[in-house]
Every structure is written in structure tokens, then in C-alpha cells.
Amino acid sequence: MTAKLDYTWRLREVMAEQGMFTTAALQPLLAERQVKLSTSQVYRLVTEKPERLSLKVLMALLDIFGCPMDDLVRPTAAAQATRLKRTADGAEAGVGTFRPPRARITGTDK
Helix, strand or coil: CCCCEEEEECHHHHHHHCCCCCHHHHHHHHHHCCCCCCHHHHHHHHHCCCCCCCHHHHHHHHHHHCCCHHHHEEEEECCCCCCCCECCCCCECCCHHHCCCCCCCCCCCC
16 A cells, blocks of 8 residues: 655745745745736635645745745655544443443433
8 A cells, every 4th residue: 555645835934934924025026937826826825735836836936935845845644544443342442431321312202
């Protein structure tokens, strides 16, 4: 089974290390490099992890900050979902007596 990979997007940290604390300061620098993004697109680029990123935008960011690509994008191992282990009586392991008793719904007698 192959390992699933993920990444950490560090644009906000790189901006802060260079003394740039607002997304508005990034937009004209991108425009100088012929990358036209709206204010909301620049904000999302800085504050969220992009799923798709144009190489032109990436190269512009690397040029603006004068950093290698691994400063902006750090590969990480994806967190894998873990299955809860169950004991012989069906209870979840590790929960022990902290689990409340199961409620029983009975018919309503009127």
C-alpha cells in the first residue's frame, strides 16, 4: 500500500518572515509579474491551502520572496483514518467505563 501524501502551505509564514502582514501588499507585487488576481483570490491564496495552483503564480511567489519552493510547500504524510479497536464484548477499547449505557427506546403506551 502506498503512503498518502499531503502538504503544508506556508505562504502566510513566509510573508510574515519578510515583514508582509497584509494580503493587500501582495497583490501589486503579483501584478508586476503579470499575475492578475482579485483581492479575494489573493486572500484565499494566503489564508487557505490551495488545491490547484498555476505554475505561473507559484513562480511569481518564489520570485517575490526569493525563496526555494520547499519554503512555501512542505510535503507531509497524510493523516490516515484509524479504526477503533473493539474488545470481545463489543465495547470500544480505551473508552472503558466512560461510555454511558445504551438507551433503550420502548413503545409508548397511552
